[in-house]
Structures are given as structure tokens and as C-alpha cells.
Amino acid sequence: MNFFEHQARARKQSRWIIIAFIVVTLLIVLAIDLIVMAVFAVQAPVADGVNYVSQGAFSQFTNPDAWIANSGILLISSGATAGLIGLASLGKIASLRSGGGKVARDMGATIVTADTRDPLRRRLYNVVEEISLASGAPVPEVYVMENEPGINAFAAGYTAADAAVAVTQGALEKLSRSELQGVIAHEFSHIFNGDMRINIRMMGIIFGITVIAIAGRKFLHATSFRRSSSRDNNAGAVVAIGLGLMVVGYIGLFFARWMKSALSRQREYLADASAVQFTRDPSSIAGALKKIAAYSHSSYLKGDAEEVSHMLFGSGYRQFMFATHPPLEKRIERIEKRFDPSEITALAAKLRSNEHREHEEATIAAQEQQRKAEKKKSGGIFDIENIISNIGNPDVERIAAAAMLTASISDGLSSAAHSLEWAPEVMLYCLLDNDQALRDQQLMIVIEKMGDISEQKLQHLLTAHGTVRADQRLPLLEICFPSLKRRPFTDVEKLLATVDLMASVDNRIDSFEYLLSRLIKQYMHEANIPSKTRLHGSKKLSSCVGELTTVVSVVAAHGQNSQSAAGLQAAQKAFRAGMAVADINHTNLSFTDNWHEEVDKAIDKLDNLTSKDKSTVVAVLVRTVLDDRKIITEEHEMLRVLCSLIHVPLPILNEVASV
Known part of the structure; x- marks a missing residue:
């Protein structure tokens, strides 16, 4: 499924x-x-x-x-x-x-920020951030239930934009990095599958x-x-x-x-299966479940867990009737077909002698990621079905790619993006033009709208890091999002107005400027009014052919140099290949200078499609991008953001791909 x-x-x-x-x-x-x-x-x-x-x-x-x-x-x-x-x-x-943060705080949880000095919390934040970036979803707020020694976790919220993931202190201390990754992947499946709203x-x-x-x-x-x-x-x-x-x-x-x-037990089985697809490592989530059993059902919470019992990773209290979770042994057997219950006894003895072995494993995992970050990126072989299957279930290659991408961002820039005080300026930094004259005009707009302190921060970022790399712009935006959510909405409105003015300083809006503005507006709107967000609608693709044509035309044109004859032919070829996936026989692409206004209207209508028809839209867009057997940064940004705007979290794709 x-x-x-x-x-x-x-x-x-x-x-x-x-x-x-x-x-x-x-x-x-x-x-x-x-x-x-x-x-x-x-x-x-x-x-x-x-x-x-x-x-x-x-x-x-x-x-x-x-x-x-x-x-x-x-x-x-x-x-x-x-x-x-x-x-x-x-x-x-x-x-x-x-x-979701409201639910977490009501449970007595404490927020975890990216600048935490606690190694266990830093590891938790890294795991959440990696899976978020790999799956193409905004990074949720991260919480820890400090007074809960049991192993448990939950995800809450209406949509991915206002989601929160919380784990117990026991999960931090008793689970290895891979096991924690399995638990977080389980909770992300609840986010993507619509379980949180239920x-x-x-x-x-x-x-x-x-x-x-x-x-x-x-x-x-x-x-x-x-x-x-x-x-x-x-x-x-x-x-x-x-x-x-x-x-x-x-x-x-x-x-x-x-x-x-009745609802909760089946969804837990599905989330376990999705977690295995996330990590491609059945032992990660199975190991977490075995540790709960080895610690004598240590998933129970000290506080009153009845109200949120159906949201938890494991049973929150002893239930004699209407258990919200299947028996631990049954869950483990579905993941590991050869599971032997005697393993629990052996594991319990081993844990008593070495409960902190997981810290060493976290160090080894961090070194492994660093080695991967130093390797040169290489293209992979993808097909459309594989990409679709990774939506909501990014495989280990996508997670590794996300780790490499975050590792490529300098420590100073990463710290600024995670900071509550610097996140707005990092977002504006991503918009600064390479042309010095245009950049000076943009900085004047920042002084006028945001104040001279913001301008000084931007100057510091420019001096320290130069202009931002194209492939780091969208990840930096996603990393900034948790901190931006915590700022007053009036600050966010002022920031969005500044974004619009900076984007139009050269009297034209390029693809990234448009995408940045559109995406941050949607993220912030959904984070402030999550209950009014619909993840899908009831419209059929047959009623949105014109809108699909508009979006596919823009994607095809931005993937090629449509000003040249050869580029126009390549764009036309990519457009036809994409539309053919939806079995729509359109021969000519439609692309104008006011494409961003047309895309705005088209996206709003495509967002109301059914889940099945949205999958077709994604397949059309991916086929359009991959027609020339490569993905440039501009295409990658546009593809992922367009999917996000119709509430489909598209995972990271490699720079060069084959169909």
C-alpha cells in the first residue's frame, strides 16, 4: 500500500x-x-x-x-x-x-531545539531532521517527556506542517540510534498516512x-x-x-x-511495516519492541495515558480490555518471521549488564555518515514506480543523501538556520542575488522592512559564507521552519512581505523566489490554522487537465533552455512524455512570462484532487523531469516544492537519474 x-x-x-x-x-x-x-x-x-x-x-x-x-x-x-x-x-x-506541540506540552513534554548540548537530544533531533529532509516534509517540532523512564513515543498534529514528534526520556537513554530511527520512522508513517488527524x-x-x-x-x-x-x-x-x-x-x-x-491496532501494524520500508532494516524497529518487552513492558507512562493511548508507539498503561496496541510478540513476529520469544529473556540479561552501549553505536553511526558525506555524489537508477513508492517511505539511500546534504552545510550556517534569532535572516539570505547591484537593493529593502539589525546579520552571513549554494537553499528553508513557527505571527507576516519585495527587485520572479514565497506561506498558514487544511479532495484529474498542462509546461520549460531552438525542442519532448503518463494527448506546452500566477491558480485546484489522482500528477511531473535522464537543481527544487504544495512529501532525488 x-x-x-x-x-x-x-x-x-x-x-x-x-x-x-x-x-x-x-x-x-x-x-x-x-x-x-x-x-x-x-x-x-x-x-x-x-x-x-x-x-x-x-x-x-x-x-x-x-x-x-x-x-x-x-x-x-x-x-x-x-x-x-x-x-x-x-x-x-x-x-x-x-x-501537535499543544498535545505534547499537555503531556508534560519539553521542546528540543537544534542547538541543544545534550548528546542524546542532539541525536534525536538529527534523526528527525534526516527523515524529514529525506521524505520531503517540513521538520516537525521535537519533544522529550523528561519524567517518563519507559520506552515510548507519539506523533500529533493535523498536518505535516503543524506536526510534533515526542519521545520519552527512556527511549532516548535505552534505544540505539538505529532503534530510535525505527521508532521515529514509525511515527512519521502516522504523519504521512493521515493517522494524526484521526x-x-x-x-x-x-x-x-x-x-x-x-x-x-x-x-x-x-x-x-x-x-x-x-x-x-x-x-x-x-x-x-x-x-x-x-x-x-x-x-x-x-x-x-x-x-x-479496533482502529488503532491495525494502524500500528501498518506503521511498523512502513518503518521497515523507511529504514530497510527490520532489526531497528524490532529491536525497540524487544527492548520494551525485555524491560517488562516498559512502555507504560507514569502519567495518565488513557486519553492519548491510541497515539503512542507502545501501550501507555496496562489494558485488560480493548487494547489499542497488538501484543508485542505479535508485532515482532510480523517484522521478523523467525522470532523466538526466548530472545527476550536473553536480551533482558544482556541489557542489565550494558544499558549504555547505544552511545558507542551513535558515535560509529556519526562517523559513517561523515565518510558518506565526503564521497562524490553519483547518479542512481530510478523508475517512476520506485520514486512513487518512496513517498512517505524514503529508503536508506534517501536518508543517507539527506545526511550528506546536511553535512555539506557549514556549521555556522547550520547553527544560524536552527537558531530562533537567526532563522528569518537565513531565509532572506537564500534570496540574495549574485549580482552586487541587485543585492544592494535587496539589503536596502531589508533595512526598511526588517531593520538594520537584520541587514547586519545578512552582511555577516555573506562575509562568512558567501552567496548560498543553489542545492542548499531548499534544505535551509526546511531547517529554518521549526524556528520560524515559534516566532510571533506578526513577525512572520512582516518577513513574508519582505520576501515578496526582495523577489521582485529585478522586476522578475525566478523559480526559486516564487517557490520559496509560496511554500513558506503555505507552511506558516497551515501551522497557524491546521484544522482548516485538507490533505486531499474529491476532484478528478479529468476536470483539471488545463491546470495539469500549465504546471507540466512550467516544469518542462525550467528544465531546459527554452530560449534556444534545441532547448525548446527538449522541453516540448519532456512535456509530451510527462502528459503521456496521464494518458493525455497534448501536443504543445503552454508557457508564458506570468507563469507563476497561472501556477498559483493551477496548484490550488490540483490540491483538491483525490489521493489516487495526485499520485498520477506526481508521476507526470517526475517523468517530465527525468525525460533527459538528469535532474538539475532548479528542476529538483521545483519538483519537490510543487509536490509539497499539493501535500505530497517527495523524497530527495539524486542529481542524475535514469528512466
Whole structure:
């Protein structure tokens, strides 16, 4: 199952959750109406002076006229119950709109920044950043649950742009680098497969249903106070209503937990399989699961984990019914077919004697990455299906390529990109023109819009590092993103306005300037209003042929020197090859000087395609780029950013490729 199939499956599960929630809510409403009617049936004969209360109550309860007579109170009861559940659920979901970081902070987690001096946290941040860059997704916020000695982790948020990844202190200390990479890859699969949004909605649904049980307890508490303070003939009815609400609420909670369990267990199997595809090393995630078992189910959290249990890498607490995770042995057996349970006993003994062996492995891994960074980049052999299959599941070569790319960035520039104070200037630094006269105009714009301190920082970056390398611009932007998210939105708006002015200083906008502006605007918008972001829509590609033609024409033209006759022929050939993938017989590309405005409109429409049709769009773009059997930096940037704009995280591609 590839990225697009996972997305489609997540969408179906979201619909199933909503339908199930409506059904459970209606059943709860009906049950409470029956309780209210029963109370009225018992009370009415007494008020009328009937001698045989039980017989009068039964006839009142089964009499249609009685239901009609009490229809007003039943409507109020139904509306109040449905409204309470709905508002409580929506309120809980709304409280999580701040993104994955809000969930992590509510769990008591502490943010990890790129400038941390703790070697274990630095290793964690590096692993998250490498997988993000390799998969073509913005780097999520990284958190550590400092007071949790167990081995666990979770990913939260609405989209990749507002995602957060959190691990426990126990995971940092007890897992090797490869095992930690397996756990993070597992959590990234939840990000790409749309599981995070399902998890947040499930939290809201369970909270809404729980409110009914809470209301019942409040009723009982109020009744006990009234009975102790005064005589009240209606206290029995209030007690009955309170008990009824509690019973109905907990029965609804029973079914909600069953629903959560049914969804969560299968998704954990899928995430485990995706993690193996990420790392191409089954022993990495299997080793993490074995260590949890060896430490006697050490994934349990000290804090209350029931609400977020379905989001965790392992079980957050001991569950006797409706477990949200499959048994550890079953998960390991699916990864390693020859797994022997006796391995757990042997591993437990080994861990007791050497719990800190993982630090040495991290050092060896870092040295290995450094050696890879010194090797000359070489082209690989790719086909379209292989590239599509790596979306959401970058293989070990992509992760190694990301490590090489980050290693090529100087330490000073990397530190500035990770810094909260310097990230805006690093982004503007990526826009500085090679022409001295145009660069001076851009610096004047920075002074006017951002202030002289920002201009001085840019001058420092220029003096220390020269103008930025073309292949480092997009990675630097992605590295800057976590720090930019933490700045006030007013600062971000001012920064975006400065970007637009700097890009247009020469009265033309090149591909990178357009892509940078468009991508950062989308990232920041989604990070601030994640709940309004849709990862896919319902449109068909047949209704967007014109928009696809526009985008493919721009990609084909930017991959060649379209000003020359030979370049124009090559662009035309690439355009036809790409459109043929979608079985669209367009003979001529369409490219104008105002291409960025046309692409803006086209992207907005293509973003509303179904997951299946988005996979076709990506295949068309990749085939267009690879038609001449090589990828230049401008094509690579455009391809990855265009995919990001339609919410498809395209992994890093090699500089030269074959089809």
C-alpha cells in the first residue's frame, strides 16, 4: 500500500469514525430519553393520586399518548444531550488546533531545539531532521517527556506542517540510534498516512461521550447535597436521572473505546511495516519492541495515558480490555518471521549488564555518515514506480543523501538556520542575488522592512559564507521552519512581505523566489490554522487537465533552455512524455512570462484532487523531469516544492537519474 492508498484509507476511516460517533450519539440520546420518560412515568401516577403506582407507571410508560404529551420535554432532553456531546467533542478538538506541540506540552513534554548540548537530544533531533529532509516534509517540532523512564513515543498534529514528534526520556537513554530511527520512522508513517488527524478526532469523540458520565456524577453529587440539607420529594427522580446518565455514559464510553481499539491496532501494524520500508532494516524497529518487552513492558507512562493511548508507539498503561496496541510478540513476529520469544529473556540479561552501549553505536553511526558525506555524489537508477513508492517511505539511500546534504552545510550556517534569532535572516539570505547591484537593493529593502539589525546579520552571513549554494537553499528553508513557527505571527507576516519585495527587485520572479514565497506561506498558514487544511479532495484529474498542462509546461520549460531552438525542442519532448503518463494527448506546452500566477491558480485546484489522482500528477511531473535522464537543481527544487504544495512529501532525488 503506497502513500496515496494510505491517504485514501485514512479518509475512509475518518468517515467511519464520524458515522460511528453519530450512531453512538443517537443511541445515547435515545437511552436518556427512555430514562426521562421512565422517571415521568413513575412520578405521574403519584401526582394524580393513583393507588397502584407500578401498574400506573407501566401503563403511562407504554401509552403513546403519554409520549406525545411529554414530547416537549423529550425534545429538550434530546437536544441537550446531543448538544452536550457535540459541543464537548468540538471543544476538545478545537483546543488541539494549536497543533501537535499543544498535545505534547499537555503531556508534560519539553521542546528540543537544534542547538541543544545534550548528546542524546542532539541525536534525536538529527534523526528527525534526516527523515524529514529525506521524505520531503517540513521538520516537525521535537519533544522529550523528561519524567517518563519507559520506552515510548507519539506523533500529533493535523498536518505535516503543524506536526510534533515526542519521545520519552527512556527511549532516548535505552534505544540505539538505529532503534530510535525505527521508532521515529514509525511515527512519521502516522504523519504521512493521515493517522494524526484521526487520533485527534478520536480524542474529541471520547471526551464528548465521557461528558455524559461526568454529568451523571454531578447530578448525584448535587442530589446528596440537597438530601442532606433539606427534604425533597423529587430527590429520588434526580438520583435516578444521575445514575442513568452515568450508566449510559459509561456504556457509550465502552463502545467508543472499542472503536478506538479496533482502529488503532491495525494502524500500528501498518506503521511498523512502513518503518521497515523507511529504514530497510527490520532489526531497528524490532529491536525497540524487544527492548520494551525485555524491560517488562516498559512502555507504560507514569502519567495518565488513557486519553492519548491510541497515539503512542507502545501501550501507555496496562489494558485488560480493548487494547489499542497488538501484543508485542505479535508485532515482532510480523517484522521478523523467525522470532523466538526466548530472545527476550536473553536480551533482558544482556541489557542489565550494558544499558549504555547505544552511545558507542551513535558515535560509529556519526562517523559513517561523515565518510558518506565526503564521497562524490553519483547518479542512481530510478523508475517512476520506485520514486512513487518512496513517498512517505524514503529508503536508506534517501536518508543517507539527506545526511550528506546536511553535512555539506557549514556549521555556522547550520547553527544560524536552527537558531530562533537567526532563522528569518537565513531565509532572506537564500534570496540574495549574485549580482552586487541587485543585492544592494535587496539589503536596502531589508533595512526598511526588517531593520538594520537584520541587514547586519545578512552582511555577516555573506562575509562568512558567501552567496548560498543553489542545492542548499531548499534544505535551509526546511531547517529554518521549526524556528520560524515559534516566532510571533506578526513577525512572520512582516518577513513574508519582505520576501515578496526582495523577489521582485529585478522586476522578475525566478523559480526559486516564487517557490520559496509560496511554500513558506503555505507552511506558516497551515501551522497557524491546521484544522482548516485538507490533505486531499474529491476532484478528478479529468476536470483539471488545463491546470495539469500549465504546471507540466512550467516544469518542462525550467528544465531546459527554452530560449534556444534545441532547448525548446527538449522541453516540448519532456512535456509530451510527462502528459503521456496521464494518458493525455497534448501536443504543445503552454508557457508564458506570468507563469507563476497561472501556477498559483493551477496548484490550488490540483490540491483538491483525490489521493489516487495526485499520485498520477506526481508521476507526470517526475517523468517530465527525468525525460533527459538528469535532474538539475532548479528542476529538483521545483519538483519537490510543487509536490509539497499539493501535500505530497517527495523524497530527495539524486542529481542524475535514469528512466
